[in-house]
Amino acid sequence: MTTTTVTAPPATAAALARPRPARDTWLVLVRELRPVVRDPFTVIFSLFQPLVFLGLFVPLLVVQTGQATAEVLTWFVPGVLVMIVLFGTGATGSNLQYEIMFGSHERTLVAPISRSALLVGRALKEVVPIVVQSLVIVAIALPFGYRADPLGLALGIVLLAVFGVGLGSLSYTLALKTKSNEWVFWAVQQSLIFPLLILSGVLLPLEGAPGWMRAVASVNPVSWVTEGERALLQGELVSGTVGAAFLAALVLAVLGLVVGIRAIRRSD
Amino acid sequence: MGVNRGGMAPDTVISTDKLTKRFGDLDAVRDLDIEVRRGELVAFLGPNGAGKTTSLRMLTTLLPPTSGSARVVGHDITTEQAAVRASIGYVGQGSSGSPAQRVRDELVVQGRFFGMSRAAAGARADELVDSLGITPFADKQVQHLSGGQKRRVDIAIGLMNAPTLLFLDEPSTGLDPQSRANLWQHITALRAEHGTTVFLTTHYLEEADRYAERVMVMDAGRVIADDTAPALKASLAGDTVTIEVGEPHEAARAAVVVEEVLEARPTVTGTELTAAAADGARRLPVVLRRLADDGVLVTSATCIPPTLDDVFLALTGRTLREAHAETPTDTPQGGPR
Known part of the structure; x- marks a missing residue:
């Protein structure tokens, strides 16, 4: 081991003190x-859970509804894509929490x-696994007769990305607030994710659900996003359902970013 | 760099004015008034909860002060946070490298954070990887490193921007003796070559004693002494002189001589007399000569130079070890970590 040497002095303090939000955001994202990128299998491995739902839930739905597999997939695949965001992006705050500790x-x-x-x-980095995983799930469903409208799929992924940025920001906010209390993070996260999932009609349709459940679902943004995703993937590109889904996702994204930025500014 | 602004002497890199941090009812740091000059190696020494880390976190802009002010490398820590951050290196208590990142990637990213080009950051990273002996694990993920390896990476990250002032919070905690010696070898080399100002906190007495040029002793949120280790020891705690006489009845006669020569009243236990005295090493032979003249048989004599623990004892009435036992947690509830 030799001694430490110093070469090229860095940019001056005055230059560095000037805010460069775009450059900094890019540096953080990359x-x-x-x-x-170094270990792409992590993205593939995290597909295990949605694949289990796809593989074990779809046959049940086929039997229950008496519909063909392709038809069930048309209904179920968009929900699985939403679920990927809910479980993957919704838990992403735990990475930050680990870094805090x-x-x-x-x-x-x-x-x-x-x-x-x-x-x-x-938050923006979340978009990448969402895009990759969505495409992989759609590709896996193709041999079973599933077909998505290409343009609808593109828009559907944009919808998921916006939704993911919002949900990811909220997950990071939760991590910043709970700091090193891991169990609080998971307790809050789990007790929100599952009701949000079930009350969005991702797994089972809510048409026959009790009135109170439908009432809660009607104000659940995940439910709006799921409806919009189903419409888009079936080729319904411009409709009230789709508009409402984008609105819900956008509101969530703005809200998430605002509370997230506030939380990280106060972080110590 | 604007070192000369704000009325700071050109050589002053840190100056604080009544810097205070309160957590609820607790004054974690109270009226901190310190000055650190360019090139100094200063250690904050004190028990857990003394306010060392809180002070450091204020100086590095991690915590806003409750009152008072401070300038670091010429910039105000509350109104010019960005400029302070751009001027310093910081090694916290935890690991600086992100667990899932590879070591070299983290070094390059740190350089990029400091506005370096990709090429410049890469070159600087290679330099530090080489000089800090990181090469064997430069492509490993940080989470797979040993404690000593992680600490070396932390130092490398802290040095990426070639800071003129480096803050180190408990740099050697949790390291084995060899890694600790290694770490200090690098810090010492860094100073010798670049005159980097190093400001660190530690609760290791030997470390402050051996390496710091200036020791600031902290207790209960205040700096209670600030000087070189030898000066602190000379002025606050003398050498511990112990002599043993042959017979218990001779102890009383010996005590008179000891008190006269050492100018300190000894405590007598059986045949053993103990006294703390400044310059004990020079006075002990005088004591022995006088006792020989008086016909008192001395069977053993020792003179132990003081440690910083004796200084802490003299200042606070308790040893650092006792102080640690009182406050098992590093910072109060509601404080940082």
């Missing part, structure tokens, strides 16, 4: 994606980069 989050707080970039970059 940094967050790097482990995924590990110490690396603190280091980035002391670095001369914009605090909001630390959140926005992370």
